[in-house]
Amino acid sequence: MLAPRNWRDPRWVVTGLLLLIIPFIQFGSGRDFVMRASIAPLFYLMLMTGETLFQKKTSRLLLSTFCLLLFLGSLTPLYEINRSIYRSYDYYFLQDNNDCGCDVTSTEPVTHLEQPGVPENEHPDTLIADEIQTLKFMDDKLSKNFIANVRQSLYYRYLSSR
Numbered sequence: 001m002l003a004p005r006n007w008r009d010p011r012w013v014v015t016g017l018l019l020l021i022i023p024f025i026q027f028g029s030g031r032d033f034v035m036r037a038s039i040a041p042l043f044y045l046m047l048m049t050g051e052t053l054f055q056k057k058t059s060r061l062l063l064s065t066f067c068l069l070l071f072l073g074s075l076t077p078l079y080e081i082n083r084s085i086y087r088s089y090d091y092y093f094l095q096d097n098n099d100c101g102c103d104v105t106s107t108e109p110v111t112h113l114e115q116p117g118v119p120e121n122e123h124p125d126t127l128i129a130d131e132i133q134t135l136k137f138m139d140d141k142l143s144k145n146f147i148a149n150v151r152q153s154l155y156y157r158y159l160s161s162r
Helices: 010-024 032-037 039-054 060-073 075-094 154-159
Strands: none
Touching: 010 032, 010 039, 032 039, 039 060, 060 075
């Protein structure tokens, strides 16, 4: 929607190309690169959208379309906020905390991470998301995305002061 207005701006072209290419690049087993590398182009896209929204010469059709799309985009955060408030209220005021039927302190160490599912089904009637007390025993591929030997990293070996 911004292309007809900004197609001559090289910043717009670079932003568009990055947002088209980045989703197809994957390092490791997760989507961490895509999430982190797209922050700058998405921020610039937000700035360009904001400039378009507040310019006096923006047409009513474009303005209405942007407002509709921004409203649709706001539904997910509103859902998450509502879910958080509902679960907190349910936990603190509606259920009997002594009789929730959940075993929070497991004696068995967790050795691997499972692929996430629906949060409400993962840990019903609790506010905590998992039973992991330590990352010491992790040995699976998914947890390696979050745990690493920092002493072998490029930063630790060459850039950090010893």
